[in-house]
Amino acid sequence: MYQEKLTFIDLFCGIGGFRVAFEEACYENDIVPKCVFSSDIDKFAQDSYEENFGERPYGDITKINEEDIPDHDILFAGFPCQPFSIIGQMKGLSDTRGTLFFDIARILKAKQPKAFILENVKQLVGHDKGKTLKVILKSLKELGYHVNYSVLNALDYGLPQKRERVVIVGHREPIMFTFPNPEKPYKPLSEILEKNVNKKYFASDYIQEKRKNSHKSSYYPSIWHENKSGNICSYPYSCALRAGASYNYLLVNGERRLTPREMFRLQGFPDTYRIVVSDGQARKQAGNAVPVNMIKAVALKLLPYVAIGMDQTAVLREYDLRFNAS
Ligand SMILES: C[S@@+](CC[C@H](N)C(=O)[O-])C[C@H]1O[C@@H](n2cnc3c(N)ncnc32)[C@H](O)[C@@H]1O
Structure with missing residues (x-):
């Protein structure tokens, strides 16, 4: 045909x-x-x-x-x-x-x-x-x-x-x-977030505590965003992924960074897309x-x-x- x-x-x-x-x-x-x-x-x-x-x-x-x-x-x-x-x-x-x-x-x-x-x-x-x-x-x-x-x-x-x-x-x-x-x-965050996430993606106790003392989210799950002046807000979606943003710029539930797979999903890449670079490169590529x-x-x-x-x-x-x- x-x-x-x-x-x-x-x-x-x-x-x-x-x-x-x-x-x-x-x-x-x-x-x-x-x-x-x-x-x-x-x-x-x-x-x-x-x-x-x-x-x-x-x-x-x-x-x-x-x-x-x-x-x-x-x-x-x-x-x-x-x-x-x-x-x-x-x-x-x-x-x-x-x-x-x-x-x-x-x-x-x-x-x-x-x-x-x-x-x-x-x-x-x-x-x-x-x-x-x-x-x-x-x-x-x-x-x-x-x-x-x-x-x-x-x-x-x-x-x-x-x-x-x-x-x-x-x-x-x-x-x-x-x-x-x-x-x-839009697709709910629950369909983007991975279930068993490696400890290495979690922020330190200090950062997590600092975030949670200054912000209470109205959503679960949520992605917490800290702007340049240190203000925190959270939404049932992510703010824009950025190639050069600091590590703790976006935190899931104020606790952990996004995994490479979650970042690729947030950009609409299917799970069949193979991620073959380091976490740092994956963050840059997704951003x-x-x-x-x-x-x-x-x-x-x-x-x-x-x-x-x-x-x-x-x-x-x-x-x-x-x-x-x-
Ligand atoms: C905004 S990104 C585009 C990302 C792409 N749309 C995607 O979905 O992944 C711009 C790209 O231009 C590339 N770039 C920058 N200067 C270039 C050049 N002189 N020749 C070819 N690529 C270049 C960068 O390496 C970067 O990957």
Whole structure:
């Protein structure tokens, strides 16, 4: 039986959050996804990716000639957030790492895929009074793409993690793409937390006591979050996992750190995803990853426009309404 194939490339692939999301969305629609190129500069991210997808990503994208990248239907890129994030120096595009966006742009220009999905921290929207995002959107439009963006929260797409990210979707055809509506409820924390947790994840008696003396939670189970000024709050979901956060930034029930598997679950990775790096690397990788469920919801909205075999009626109707309405 003929099955439609969609090719894609996975830039700044990390541990493959985009790939897991897109592959799941494709399989649900009887489409065969095929990754034709991946890249990440980090050796440990490459180790995780290779273990799970059977291919070792290429390294530094700035060193790769765009003409050497195979043609593809869709480009994915969760480009590094440091230049824009509140943690970084807020230098944005003037920071050299900010120019990694221009590596995406040169690949789009050379390869002209049908569509792309980019992801970054929500601070990108307000950075430099909105000028940074404006430059990005303008550059993408100049490359011939119709572009939409939205700030989405992983919590609205079934994951118990408050993680807000800007998602930019671009497509060559003038379709009427809309972002997915929030899907409630999110998975309960009880389905994320492991039952028998090694002692090494528990905070010291001193830390636990200090937390419990200053905070009483209204939820069980809960994840306790200590902000920069030492205030503690707790919720029946996790605050955003962060690659570089201090060890006790998030504590389950005020007692213990999250295990690597719990962190991967909070990002929507299935338990079949193999974790082959140290706890420290796993924490960094989970903190850097894109929430799988959120990107899958976006991919499911985009698929009818890029997959020839899917029912195009709705697409054409939307096109008619928009462009042929008198
Ligand atoms: C925000 S993370 C993306 C994570 C990914 N979306 C995931 O789900 O795991 C950004 C990634 O860009 C990678 N990176 C940074 N500079 C790079 C470069 N010059 N070339 C290739 N990858 C780079 C980092 O190693 C990091 O894994």
